Amino acid sequence: MPAPIRLRELIRTIRTARTQAEEREMIQKECAAIRSSFREEDNTYRCRNVAKLLYMHMLGYPAHFGQLECLKLIASQKFTDKRIGYLGAMLLLDERQDVHLLMTNCIKNDLNHSTQYVQGLALCTLGCMGSSEMCRDLAGEVEKLLKTSNSYLRKKAALCAVHVIRKVPELMEMFLPATKNLLSEKNHGVLHTSVVLLTEMCERSPDMLAHFRKLVPQLVRILKNLIMSGYSPEHDVSGISDPFLQVRILRLLRILGKGDDDSSEAMNDILAQVATNTETSKNVGNAILYETVLTIMDIKSESGLRVLAINILGRFLLNNDKNIRYVALTSLLKTVQTDHNAVQRHRSTIVDCLKDLDVSIKRRAMELSFALVNGNNIRGMMKELLYFLDSCDPEFKADCASGVFLAAEKYAPSKRWHIDTIMRVLTTAGSYVRDDSVPNLIQLITNSVEMHAYTVQRLYKALLDDISQQPLVQVASWCIGEYGDLLVSGQCEEEEPIQVTEDEVLDVLEGLLVSNLSTPVTRGYALTAIMKLSTRFTSVNRIKKVVSIYGSSIDVELQQRAVEYNALFKKYDHMRPALLERMPIMEKTASNGPTEIVQTNGETEPSVVEAKHPPPVTQPTNQVRTVFSLYIRKNTHLGLEANPNPNIAVITIHASNSTEADMTDFVFQAAVPKTFQLQLLSPSSNVVPALNQGTVTQVIRVLNPQKQQLRMRIKLTYTHKGSAVQDLAEVNNFPPQSWQ
């Protein structure tokens, strides 16, 4: 039996394949050889065969038949075998296969091996793919190694402990004693991984966080030493001593200082020092500065420090390095709500970034620009944003147009300015405007009574130039239908009135009906506009003719309209004026109306549940948080507080219970339509105390890339007075502020 070919030989051979088919053939042949070798229980070449299998796996071919072989390699005494075996386990196995549990014993033995590199392999594998069961079984071993004086093992044990905690949070307590003197280590590897471990524990448990606050002085000292120490070749990166450790410490300080005055004060000096002394010529220095800025913004720093941080970001904006400009814009976007005035000072630089060549930077600059628009700067900002809208790539136009409409609605200095802005958007980016903009704009125009003549004139002129942009055409058609009388009477006050006859207007509208550029929806608008003009114009006969022609249109929608309008002329002519008269002012549909709840019965309790809709509490549109209430049954209240961020809506649920018994094992589940992505974070607890004595809080993060109306289905399960309860509800009326 010839020896199986070597790994590198196989790789060389496979690379000579000229087609996918040829490669597949080689792979199949080799797999067959490997399989028979496995069947023969060949110990000598098992390692080589598994290594080859791993290579083929990376090319995308199935390799599951090698899983058990990896386990055999791990159990071998040879280091080479173990190395490949553990690698194979990490690549081919995960917690979904029952097979992986067979590793537990091997790993346990290897964790106690006499050679540290074998112990290292075991720790690495456990820390990479250890399942909850494995972690539970082996946590004790990891904890032991965390206390060893061998720094090679200690650092690996620390990160392995992080993995264990992530998998089985309840085990966190057992690692607490071992953390006692982790920070007095000199070895940077151990220090770094220890800081990571401490960070993980603090993030998961408020008690741990409180416990570890006392480490702040020590962390500050370590950071100070790193900065002040001379050149250390081992840890130097472009003149900075161990930037990775510096950043990790800064992050831990952030967590410890957040919301705590004393800790924040204790770190003030070192933060100022890092912020002013770090070398910024290379990326690595800026990475540290960036982390420092994030820390300053999150803790209770004094205002001078905060201004320093924002100014650093402002300087970043002027940096030649694109990455740094991008990072600055991203951070400013996060801080613009809380430190609005400070960020405003950098507005002109931010607006300049709209002209950047890089797509990622342009997008961030656009988002940030919209966040900075207010009543004072609206005219200037809008000029820049409209210029951006003109020249930007199509991928931005829809979002930019929506942003302009929103900003204009909130801060328009005058009605005329508002209409002009809308016109500008419709004429330059009209085909990218969202479908819901058309009804919104129509409503806006209707309600700007004194601007009707001006608006219809401008829209008419725009139509003469270009009828390809459907939203523009639709809005224009509608306006002409409504205010055509003002158009022909030449009544415009705002600008020079144009001379236009009824026939000319009808020519334009009829042109829309026949044009290939018009969509069916647009044709509908045009036909209705023509009909409306029958009560505003004198040339009724022409209109009657047009309407009757379309009574036999192939387009069913158009046909129906024409037939109905025909009927109006023939049989209901006395009603025509009333039906077609001017539209009244429209109330904006209350977006903050009572939430719609669709109740479905819980599976265990067949009784009908009643929904209570108390008037929700909403805040004015220019505030960040929107709060509204949802009652399920009579006694469970969910308060939803939405905190919109341009990319991710963060919704916080506060669940309370007004019955006399606690709700235990309380689990909240949510589902959203496919275009959204949902992330549910850990709840504050799973017991909702009785009689409104407390609430369970849970944070949901919703990613809404297509900016669609947020809908959510909610399921509550809990135990109440001994029996299991399940409630389902649907929320459809999230206030637009929470998802736009």
Next chain:
Amino acid sequence: MTRLLKIVSCSSLRFFLQMRFLLLFSRQGKLRLQKWFTPLTDREKKKVIRDMMMLVLARPARSCNFLQWRDLKIVYKRYASLYFCAGLEDHDNELLALEVLHRYVELLDKYFGNVCELDIIFNFEKAYFILDEFLMEGEILETSKVAVGVSLEEADTLQETMEEYMSKPAY
């Protein structure tokens, strides 16, 4: 529930994980290394790989090294013919991630001596060994280049035959 909706239950989701994955691939879209720091199904992994290749390979030459994908930040850098691509949580430090990628390249370079893509193709298992001495659970294990180099050399000497040891290219 209709099939349009997917239910996410409130399991304890990882919140502050630094790195979700690290991928190495060539300009032609050939995968050279994949390291996953969260459990994903094979199908999900394939999707991520496909998306990353598509997004990164389409980027113009002098773009910034960051882009947004779903709720992750993607940091990528091209070294000769290989793209190094990492997926980070939304609140991670992208600038530092660039340094992490660079450090890994330096470690590869030190080990293989003027590393090139072929080294990583023919010695992929070594690329993994080096990575596993540098990162674990998406976090940095050792910040000293020297220490990583020493561990690798000592581990290599444990390989049983002279032949296996020598099959590694000289420093």
